[in-house]
Amino acid sequence: MSIERSLVLVKPDGFRRGLSGEVLRRIESKGYLLVDLAVLTPTREQLAAHYVEHQGKSFYEGLVEFMCSGRVTAAVIEGQDCIAGFRSLAGATDPTKAAPGTIRGDLGRDWGGEVQQNVVHGSDSPKSAAREIAIWFPHL
Numbered sequence: 570m571s572i573e574r575s576l577v578l579v580k581p582d583g584f585r586r587g588l589s590g591e592v593l594r595r596i597e598s599k600g601y602l603l604v605d606l607a608v609l610t611p612t613r614e615q616l617a618a619h620y621v622e623h624q625g626k627s628f629y630e631g632l633v634e635f636m637c638s639g640r641v642t643a644a645v646i647e648g649q650d651c652i653a654g655f656r657s658l659a660g661a662t663d664p665t666k667a668a669p670g671t672i673r674g675d676l677g678r679d680w681g682g683e684v685q686q687n688v689v690h691g692s693d694s695p696k697s698a699a700r701e702i703a704i705w706f707p708h709l
């Protein structure tokens with residue numbers, strides 16, 4: 570266990586639906602610290618770096634299209650084991666399967682598109698978190 574930082578994005582579907590505050594409320598209620606916040610429209614370059622592990626996959630192009638379709642709220646959060654902790658708060662990738670009580674389970678659903686619009690992104694490992702924080706918050 571160690572004090573970690575994680576990169577969270579309220580994706581364009583969540584931002585459009587006015588859910589940034591609700592996501593941040595859940596993060597703060599859990600006890601994690603908000604280190605930095607930004608509202609921005611991602612560039613394709615940022616998304617190519619952010620989703621490098623998914624390049625070449627069937628959903629990649631649609632994912633980048635979706636993620637640059639509007640503004641996102643980006644956050645760096647901090648706390649003991651917050652990388653796994655936020656993944657728990659977020660729930661399963663597929664919002665239909667995500668458990669009630671989780672962000673994706675409570676706030677997400679299948680809207681019929683080819684890409685899962687699942688409200689939030691959260692880093693999946695310390696290595697990913699460091700890489701992703703450098704993309705979205707280069708000054709940190």
Ligand code: UDP
Pocket residue numbers: 628632661662683684685686687689690691693
């Ligand atoms: N995604 C999708 N279809 C898939 C897998 C992923 O549309 O079969 C999208 C979904 O929005 C997901 C993102 O691509 O959040 C990144 O996928 P990853 O497997 O990293 O899921 P996550 O870490 O976000 O749970």
Ligand code: MG
Pocket residue numbers: 693
């Ligand atoms: Mg992922």
